[in-house]
Every structure is written in C-alpha cells, then in structure tokens.
Amino acid sequence: MAFCDAHLHLGDYADAEGSTALARGAKIVLYSASTNLPDSERNLEFARRSPDLIKAFVGVHPSEAGKGLEDKGLESLSRHATGIGEVGLDPKYSAVTEGSAQLRIFRVQLELAERLGRPVQVHSRGAEQACLDNLGSFDPPSVLLHWFEGSEVAPRAAAKGYYVSFGPAILYSKKLAGIARSYPADLILTESDAPVTYSPLGEAVSGPSLIPSVVFFLSQLLGRGFAETANIVLENSKRYLEGKKG
Template sequence: MSRSPVKLKVVDAHAHLEELEDLEAKLTKAFNLGVVAVVTAGSDLESSVFALEVGRRVERLGVKVYGAVGLHPWSLKELSPGGVEEVLRFVEAKAKEAVAVGEIGLDYWLPEARKEGAGRELQRKVFARQLRAAKDAGKPVVVHSRGAWRDCLDMVKEAGVEALFHWFSGPLDVLKDLLSCGYYVSATPAIDYSEEHINVVKHTPLTKLLVETDSPVKYKGKFNREAEPADVVEVVKMLASMKEVSVEEVAKLTSSNASSLYGIELA
C-alpha cells in the first residue's frame, strides 16, 4: 500500500503582497502547495497600512498573512522630511500590532548613499528610530542591508532586538558575526544562481535559516519571472538539495524558525 505524500508546511518569511496582481489566486495556489503563512512587509505608509489589514481580508483562503510595518531606505528619496516623519510616527504607533518592524535598514548602493554624507546619515537616522520602535514594542526587525552589512549589524546589535537579515548576500565575516549574535538570515530563489547568496546559505545552519520569496521581485535562473509566494516551496527543495537533507526537514526547521522569530502560531 503506497503512502500518501506528506503535505509540507512552509512559511514565506518576507514578501510585498501589495505589489502582486491577482493576489487571492496566488495565495490560494501557494496554500495548495503547502504555504501556510506569509509575512508581508511594509516599505512606506501605504504598504504598512496594507500589511496590517490584508490578513483579515484573505483569511478565508486558508493561508495566514501577517504584517510588518516599516520605512524602507529606497522610499526615503520619494518623501519630504514631513513625509518621513509621518511614516516613522505610524511605525512607532503600530509596531505592537505587527509581527515585526520591517523592511528597514541601510542601502549604500543607492546613488545618494555611495559615499559618506547626508544620504547615509538620513538612512542611519531613520533606521535607528525604527530600531528603537521595535525595541519598545518587543518586536523583531527585518533588515535590508545591501552594501551596508557591517553598519546594519552594528546598529541592530546596539539596539538589542531580534533580527532577520533578509536575502543576506554579504561577506562571510559579517555573516559569522551576525550568526554568533543569534540572528537569522533568509534564503530566496536567488540560491539558484547568485554566488554570493549561495555562499551565505551554505555557511548558515538550518537552525538559523528562514525561506522567503520577496515577491514580486523578478529573479534570474530557472525562475526568470516575478516571484510569488508559491515559489517558496521551490526554495525549500533547493535548500534540501544543498544541505543534503529531506524537503520535509527543511520545511519543518525553517517554519519553526519563522514561528519563533515572529511569534506566530502555525496550524
């Protein structure tokens, strides 16, 4: 008598669902493949409001959607000083209602921040304030650290918060330090082709890994299209191959890590 296949329970630990077309259809597809929860991140005021509200709207679909609130460094150039302040006050007011503060951090690859100066100073000021909001609310942070890996780590350590360094592709010396601090990193579909990301994931134990899609980012490699939450199942399969363990083990560990970090219960 053949055994029926084990249904996976996978968590997409980081996505931007407000940017997805046909969201309900894509969430239904993901749920049918074993995605039981998605964390959708805020990057500005509109997406943060969405993140807090969308879970109730899609609850009937089966997949649980949890929201994070935050102001992304990419959003700063679009905002006036007053606009920045408005988002920061929202984050401070709503952090306790979210599962995390994010997506926040630093990006030194942006044109305005390639050299030390006002661009970097603004990013650090905004990041520091959101780290304080997370600390005050007792919430973890989801960190964007492109080109600013060491500075991000130092600021997170100083703030004393739990953290997910999402899609981390930085130097291994920084990875070693952030793992020694107990922080998490996440694997994305980029483990199919990005040498930097592959190297990070290979050097990170499964006990410190989450999986994510960062939907709707467009990936290269075998995906070659915009991501959706269902793709996190393929990330789990690629991780299992890389780590030489079962798909079920990867799904179990990464989902447990997400549950622990975000304080969410998985059915």
C-alpha cells in the same frame, strides 16, 4: 502550514488576492513587508482578513528615507503589526553616512522594535557591516537579515543569533549557496521577495510558489531530506516570529 515565505511584498501586487489564494493552496504562510506607511496599512488589512496566512510587517524601506514621509504614525501602526520591516540601509538609494535620512529612520525603527518587542526584517544590500553595527546598538527580540549577501560578516550575524532568509536567487548564486552552507541550520528561513522576478529563472517566474524549490535546494546543501528541511525552516520561522533569538 508547511512552508514559510518570510519576506515578500503583498502590497506591490495589483491583485494580492491571487497570490494569497495560491499560497493558501500550497500551505505557505506569508510574512508581508512594507515599504512606507500606506503600504503598512495595506499589509495590516491583508493580515486582518487572513490572520492564519498573512503576518504584517510595517515600516519604512531605505529607498523611502528622506522623501519627506512622516514616521509619526509608525508607532501606532507597529502596535497592530506582527513585526517591523522592511528596514535597513542601502547606499544604492542615498547616503548612509552619519546624519543621513537612512540612518535616522533605521535607528528610529530599531528603537521601536526593541521597545514594542517586535521582530525586525532587515535589508542590508551593500551595507551589511553598517547594518550589523547599528543592530548591535539595539535589542529587538529577533532579527531577520533578508537576501543577505554579507559573506564576510556572516559569522558575526550567526554569533548574534540573527536569522537569514534565502530566496530563489540561491538556485543560481554560488555566493548565496556558500553563505547557506556555513550558516547554522536553525537560523535559516526562506523568502521570495515577491513580486521580484529572477531573470536566470525566466522573467515570468516569481512569488511564494518558488518556496518549495528553495527548500529543496537547501535540503541538498544541508544533506537532509526535503520534508525534514521544510520542517526545520518552518520551525525556525515560528521562533523568529515569536521573537526568540536563534
């Protein structure tokens, strides 16, 4: 593999076969995140079918917290998964105050990641500080902050050795470019968050095929060659998956 899409949702595609075939052609390994338990089962099945190409992350997304879904089955699913995600906090969906469903399920999953020794993928939109506070109470082997926009707390995340993945939004977001420029190069990953689309790039544009463009943009930011940057990011993604802190 030459590239890594460290965060996407294969389970959200009507036809996941199409996007995985595309990723195989472009030599892109896929870390597929889950939203809920049925989605987790789908991702485990994708990973079983294409173990070299797809790594399954299972979990309950903050948007699903408090919807009455059981998280009882989560532990057995996690034992079969490479990692745990997409977990985290987001005040856009519901309260993230003490005693809230979001905080409860986030902590349950961080404890699971620590106990089973699985890397985690964290969604932190609008709650970057709270996510770091909670992560600090647990010790999962490695942490990926996906689509991370917390410029103020980025130095704190870097000091903890947390990885950050940048997606196609970095091509037009000065804020994201600023975070990437100051973040340690050995903690940077790439993602597409597919099937998310990016309106400044045209509504039809999405998916892992955008990864080489993100790597090219990062290479310009870091002042390194394209192949060298691709290699750095790929090595980072392997260390993250192996549960090695940056």
